[in-house]
Amino acid sequence: MIARIAVLIACIGLPALAVDSEWTRLSDSCGDFKVIPCATTLFTDHPFHIAVGSLAPGNGFAAGPALSFTHHTKPHHIPGPDGDTVTHWRLNIDTDAVLSSNLSWRAGLYMKARYTKEPPTVVVDSPPPTTGLDLRPKSWLFNTYVQAESLNTLTYYGIGQDTSRSAVAFYRMRQTIVGGNALIPLWSPLNLSLFGEANGRFVSLRPDNGETGPSIEHIYNSVTAPGLGDEKGYAQFGQGVRLAPAFGNHFSLNYAVTYQEFISGSQSSFQRLVFDLNHQFDLYGRAKGKVAPDFNGPNSCAQTEADKNAACPKPALSRNLEGSISFRFLMNQSFVNSGNVVPFYFQPTLGGANINGESLLPSYADYRFRGPTMILYRASFEHSIGKLPIGFLFMADEGKVALTPGDVGFNHLAHSFSTGLTVHAGGFPVLSVLFSWGGHEGTHTLAQVSNSLLGGGGRPSLY
Amino acid sequence: MPDIREKAQHIVVLMMENRSFDHMLGGLKAAIPAVDGLTGTETNPDTKGAPVQVTPTADYQSDLQDDPGHHYPDVDIQLFDGTPGGTPGMQGFVHAYFNKTGDVKKSHNIMKYFAPDQLPVLTTLAQRYVLFNRWFSSIPGPTLCNRAFAHFGTSFGNTGMSVNYVGRKSVYQRMVEAGHTSKLYYYNQASSTLGLTFLLMDQPALFGTFAQFANDCKSGNLPQYSFLEPNYKDGDDLANDQHPDNDVRAGDDFIGTVYNMLRSSPAWPNTVFLIVYDEHGGIYDHVPPPALDPAHPDGNTDKETGFKFDRLGVRVPAILVSPWVPRGTIVDGRVFEHASIPATVTNLFIDPNYKDRTAREQAADTFLDLLSLDTMRDDAFHFAVGNSASPHVPASSRIEVIPVPQAGPARPDRPMSDLLKEHVQHMHEAEITLPPSQQTGIDITKLKTVRDAGDYIGKVTAILHPQATAGGGAR
Numbered sequence: 001m002i003a004r005i006a007v008l009i010a011c012i013g014l015p016a017l018a019v020d021s022e023w024t025r026l027s028d029s030c031g032d033f034k035v036i037p038c039a040t041t042l043f044t045d046h047p048f049h050i051a052v053g054s055l056a057p058g059n060g061f062a063a064g065p066a067l068s069f070t071h072h073t074k075p076h077h078i079p080g081p082d083g084d085t086v087t088h089w090r091l092n093i094d095t096d097a098v099l100s101s102n103l104s105w106r107a108g109l110y111m112k113a114r115y116t117k118e119p120p121t122v123v124v125d126s127p128p129p130t131t132g133l134d135l136r137p138k139s140w141l142f143n144t145y146v147q148a149e150s151l152n153t154l155t156y157y158g159i160g161q162d163t164s165r166s167a168v169a170f171y172r173m174r175q176t177i178v179g180g181n182a183l184i185p186l187w188s189p190l191n192l193s194l195f196g197e198a199n200g201r202f203v204s205l206r207p208d209n210g211e212t213g214p215s216i217e218h219i220y221n222s223v224t225a226p227g228l229g230d231e232k233g234y235a236q237f238g239q240g241v242r243l244a245p246a247f248g249n250h251f252s253l254n255y256a257v258t259y260q261e262f263i264s265g266s267q268s269s270f271q272r273l274v275f276d277l278n279h280q281f282d283l284y285g286r287a288k289g290k291v292a293p294d295f296n297g298p299n300s301c302a303q304t305e306a307d308k309n310a311a312c313p314k315p316a317l318s319r320n321l322e323g324s325i326s327f328r329f330l331m332n333q334s335f336v337n338s339g340n341v342v343p344f345y346f347q348p349t350l351g352g353a354n355i356n357g358e359s360l361l362p363s364y365a366d367y368r369f370r371g372p373t374m375i376l377y378r379a380s381f382e383h384s385i386g387k388l389p390i391g392f393l394f395m396a397d398e399g400k401v402a403l404t405p406g407d408v409g410f411n412h413l414a415h416s417f418s419t420g421l422t423v424h425a426g427g428f429p430v431l432s433v434l435f436s437w438g439g440h441e442g443t444h445t446l447a448q449v450s451n452s453l454l455g456g457g458g459r460p461s462l463y
Numbered sequence: 464m465p466d467i468r469e470k471a472q473h474i475v476v477l478m479m480e481n482r483s484f485d486h487m488l489g490g491l492k493a494a495i496p497a498v499d500g501l502t503g504t505e506t507n508p509d510t511k512g513a514p515v516q517v518t519p520t521a522d523y524q525s526d527l528q529d530d531p532g533h534h535y536p537d538v539d540i541q542l543f544d545g546t547p548g549g550t551p552g553m554q555g556f557v558h559a560y561f562n563k564t565g566d567v568k569k570s571h572n573i574m575k576y577f578a579p580d581q582l583p584v585l586t587t588l589a590q591r592y593v594l595f596n597r598w599f600s601s602i603p604g605p606t607l608c609n610r611a612f613a614h615f616g617t618s619f620g621n622t623g624m625s626v627n628y629v630g631r632k633s634v635y636q637r638m639v640e641a642g643h644t645s646k647l648y649y650y651n652q653a654s655s656t657l658g659l660t661f662l663l664m665d666q667p668a669l670f671g672t673f674a675q676f677a678n679d680c681k682s683g684n685l686p687q688y689s690f691l692e693p694n695y696k697d698g699d700d701l702a703n704d705q706h707p708d709n710d711v712r713a714g715d716d717f718i719g720t721v722y723n724m725l726r727s728s729p730a731w732p733n734t735v736f737l738i739v740y741d742e743h744g745g746i747y748d749h750v751p752p753p754a755l756d757p758a759h760p761d762g763n764t765d766k767e768t769g770f771k772f773d774r775l776g777v778r779v780p781a782i783l784v785s786p787w788v789p790r791g792t793i794v795d796g797r798v799f800e801h802a803s804i805p806a807t808v809t810n811l812f813i814d815p816n817y818k819d820r821t822a823r824e825q826a827a828d829t830f831l832d833l834l835s836l837d838t839m840r841d842d843a844f845h846f847a848v849g850n851s852a853s854p855h856v857p858a859s860s861r862i863e864v865i866p867v868p869q870a871g872p873a874r875p876d877r878p879m880s881d882l883l884k885e886h887v888q889h890m891h892e893a894e895i896t897l898p899p900s901q902q903t904g905i906d907i908t909k910l911k912t913v914r915d916a917g918d919y920i921g922k923v924t925a926i927l928h929p930q931a932t933a934g935g936g937a938r
Contacts, residue, residue: 075525126844128723132724191699248672
């Protein structure tokens with residue numbers, strides 16, 4: 001209750017801190033019933049705006065105040081024989097608190113920090129090497145966050161691919177995550193980086209009070225729902241590599257391989273290996289990135305300093321045709337020592353959208369399949385409709401969950417086909433409506449608003 | 464002597480962001496008096512009436528975290544300080560920045576400039592190649608309308624951030640239609656291209672990324688005309704466009720990287736490299752932007768501001784790099800603006816009489832006559848990361864005093880080049896549109912030498928741009 005009150009106070013109180021210039025922009029935009037300019041200012045203006053987005057499936061759309069700003073430190077000059085070596089930080093800070101119609105909420109503070117060390121530049125009186133000498137500095141990126149999220153409607157069908165839809169149970173969860181990660185560039189031509197993370201996770205489960213269906217503890221126990229009734233705090237560490245080269249304007253890769261350790265009590269620790277391999281063919285070439293820059297926080301605009309005065313990106317008529325074909329391979333394997341279990345609330349899910357709002361096997365119900373190991377193959381095609389900021393999407397998924405890494409493969413895959421519309425702003429999909437079919441459990445319609453409406457990223461995964 | 468078409472087979476333009484001439488290069492005047500930079504005594508009043516003097520204390524980031532205003536109303540304050548009309552007094556920069564920051568102390572930051580040692584690449588290139596004392600942004604306004612002049616020779620009547628570019632062909636389209644090669648290299652997909660995104664899908668062949676530029680330099684297969692865009696945003700790489708408050712040093716290193724790539728390219732002997740900034744970004748400069756002849760521009764009036772396109776924007780840094788320019792050239796007494804870019808490219812590669820362009824572009828000065836050497840320079844240098852073992856010159860001992868800054872061609876009695884003949888013809892076409900009483904009466908068929916051409920062009924320019932030429936001489 002205290003947390004809810006805090007969120008409500010934040011919802012009401014933070015906008016009162018808005019600076020005069022924002023009030024001026026708001027009054028300019030919202031006077032004379034100008035709907036679109038008014039909405040644009042309300043939802044995208046900086047440093048304050050209203051954050052909107054979907055919480056985890058089943059918990060509705062949420063809205064609340066958001067504050068986003070940057071700070072650049074004064075450079076530190078270190079004298080040397082060839083001139084100063086300069087170091088500096090560039091910080092991007094976001095905070096928001098949102099509340100949905102079923103009183104689920106999320107509040108978080110996110111800070112991204114870019115550290116750069118620049119040695120002096122000198123003049124050499126000889127021809128340069130034939131490759132040309134690249135002087136561009138490289139930066140280390142650090143991401144820290146404190147986030148609490150309370151979700152009032154989550155569903156559970158048991159573990160594995162053979163569970164029954166009728167075995168659904170409901171639970172509530174609150175998770176607080178404190179931690180950070182770092183991205184260290186290694187080699188520019190392939191956009192190769194090292195990734196590391198460390199955080200603390202604190203989960204508490206609560207029964208659903210019969211409002212939506214049977215509560216989880218009435219159907220399942222700690223054997224059929226590992227971790228139920230024994231929620232622990234976890235220290236989580238991760239290491240990985242990221243590879244994201246672009247080959248011309250038509251083909252790009254985005255590979256991430258991460259190894260994670262979840263450390264808790266003696267029977268709850270486990271490890272996880274994640275392969276997320278994305279391949280994208282752009283039909284017409286591409287000018288705008290479809291993935292938010294790493295430095296953008298969840299409420300930061302994906303804009304440039306150069307067009308800062310043009311405010312944040314918004315849906316706009318385009319003279320471009322856009323289209324892409326993508327292939328994704330996602331594998332999530334968990335490993336435990338003998339006698340240990342992976343808590344169900346940290347197991348990946350397939351079906352509808354997962355707890356992070358990512359659509360996986362969308363023809364099935366949300367969270368339909370859950371297991372310590374998961375595999376997904378996806379092919380998708382997206383194309384703009386005319387030159388509007390609206391896109392048509394077709395997507396085919398094949399996937400399964402399994403109890404052990406040895407059980408995944410190409411056999412007995414569940415499949416899902418989806419078609420729908422996406423609305424882009426600033427090059428990023430901000431709204432999607434999908435109709436999905438396939439498999440044996442009917443159809444499913446998903447409507448989602450990106451939880452980083454302005455094209456940024458940086459919220460930690462909830463599993 | 465090689466023809467200009469041999470010397471300039473490739474033109475590469477790098478347009479940086481939002482820094483004024485004095486802010487970046489004004490400090491060079493202390494060592495090189497011919498540079499129209501800062502004496503160190505220039506001031507602007509702050510909101511309390513105290514004079515704020517220029518100081519060489521600018522830092523690479525954090526001085527200008529509140530983006531200085533550079534839209535038309537902001538620039539109007541900077542130039543006229545609330546008393547419009549006449550020659551701009553350049554006394555409103557601190558006031559305008561106070562309007563952004565609301566902080567008197569912060570508002571003083573707008574008067575800071577860089578000591579030359581802080582920008583080793585830009586100041587070295589300025590001293591060893593050609594520095595323009597009078598290159599102005601095209602409009603007293605923001606980024607996109609100024610960049611539009613570099614692409615189209617017009618901003619289509621806009622003084623803001625509109626991208627309603629309809630009715631004129633870009634210089635890239637002109638080049639391709641004339642059977643030439645041309646490409647706009649944007650940094651990467653995350654940074655994208657400013658203002659021209661709409662052309663990407665319709666004409667993808669006109670575009671490339673910086674990685675492709677690096678490959679084209681390496682192979683020597685540069686297009687005849689290339690326009691290069693820096694990284695506008697912090698992404699995988701640090702933003703290097705130098706827009707406030709992006710890291711200026713990262714931008715200097717980026718310019719050095721581009722220079723290194725070109726200098727090591729097989730195309731170097733025939734490449735002309737122009738570094739120029741799109742606009743001043745609201746930062747102090749002491750030179751009043753010249754007015755244009757009212758009859759000369761394209762008859763545009765911006766609906767929002769009422770601006771009649773009769774005055775240039777604030778002065779910006781511009782440096783021309785080529786092995787065919789005399790070392791340490793300082794161009795004075797001539798006025799350039801961003802329309803000079805499509806004018807030069809079109810005149811050289813397509814046709815100096817190319818008609819389908821604005822009057823503004825047709826009247827813009829061109830710069831290839833500065834490639835005046837008979838033989839190619841054989842001096843070689845490049846930029847490297849310091850503290851290395853290779854022999855090099857630390858930035859702190861690098862400032863060069865150039866004894867005889869040169870303003871214009873080195874041998875005025877030599878015959879006119881083809882390009883200069885075309886320039887004379889071009890000016891003549893502009894002249895004959897004037898009433899007979901205002902024409903010079905000079906028979907251009909009798910002009911033979913570079914001096915003849917210079918005299919004629921100067922006279923016509925004085926008629927077409929009376930205030931520009933009056934304010935454009937050496938101080």
